[in-house]
Amino acid sequence: MKVFSVIGISDSGKTTTIEKIIKELIKRNYTVGTVKEIRSHDFKMDVEGTNTFTHKQAGSSLVTVRGSNETDIMHQERMSVNDILKCYSQDFVILEGVRDTSAPKIVTAHDQEGIESRFDETVFAISGRIAAEIQEYKGLPAINAMTDIEKLVDLIEEKTFDYLPDLNCKKCGLSSCKEMSFNILNNNKNRNDCITSNQKLVVKINGKELSMIPFVENIFKNTIEAVAKELKGYSQNGDIEIYIKR
Numbered sequence: 001m002k003v004f005s006v007i008g009i010s011d012s013g014k015t016t017t018i019e020k021i022i023k024e025l026i027k028r029n030y031t032v033g034t035v036k037e038i039r040s041h042d043f044k045m046d047v048e049g050t051n052t053f054t055h056k057q058a059g060s061s062l063v064t065v066r067g068s069n070e071t072d073i074m075h076q077e078r079m080s081v082n083d084i085l086k087c088y089s090q091d092f093v094i095l096e097g098v099r100d101t102s103a104p105k106i107v108t109a110h111d112q113e114g115i116e117s118r119f120d121e122t123v124f125a126i127s128g129r130i131a132a133e134i135q136e137y138k139g140l141p142a143i144n145a146m147t148d149i150e151k152l153v154d155l156i157e158e159k160t161f162d163y164l165p166d167l168n169c170k171k172c173g174l175s176s177c178k179e180m181s182f183n184i185l186n187n188n189k190n191r192n193d194c195i196t197s198n199q200k201l202v203v204k205i206n207g208k209e210l211s212m213i214p215f216v217e218n219i220f221k222n223t224i225e226a227v228a229k230e231l232k233g234y235s236q237n238g239d240i241e242i243y244i245k246r
């Protein structure tokens, strides 16, 4: 699952750029999911007076609205991007306005000051209103999504990669996942250089994979192998699969 973020100040063309990208990715037969960041402390989907608001006020920590055409699950907390992405399985997930991630980024802006306010080492393209005026910024292409969406999505296909889990474990020898992202974007590393690519243990709950630091992965793996070795029919070769019904 490839993940990237589109960031930029208000009215810089962020949502319009995302809308164009979604349509072009779908045209290319990809599935797409999105995550929208809202910074207002007052934000809530539900409003006072609804039945679900009453559930929440009574103390329900997870409230779901099931309609004929839509199901909305409302968590009563701010979740990490890692945890949110466990709910997704699309080919591409676009984060709107999410900056605290190592995922590659497109900056939308009106002017160079707007670019600079959001610029970091994980940016691989500039878009939004300013892309009608400039062709590049600090060596990165500026692409107008209104007139050149195919070029922008070609670049997304080329640059983005499977999500780095933002563990910042430093096992790859780099100081952070952001540094890995920068190196992958500049072809100095590839996604397989992150230890999570060589993961030997996968734990899923309801089909969603749990992220695990190497230390925990080793404990899990060694314990399961030690127990399995005592069982009749155990073989050194082949994968071990365990299914727990709850």
Ligand code: SF4
Binding pocket: 164, 165, 166, 167, 168, 169, 170, 171, 172, 173, 174, 175, 176, 177, 180, 193, 194, 195, 196
């Ligand atoms: S090994 Fe992977 S998860 Fe750990 S810091 Fe490097 S890129 Fe991040």
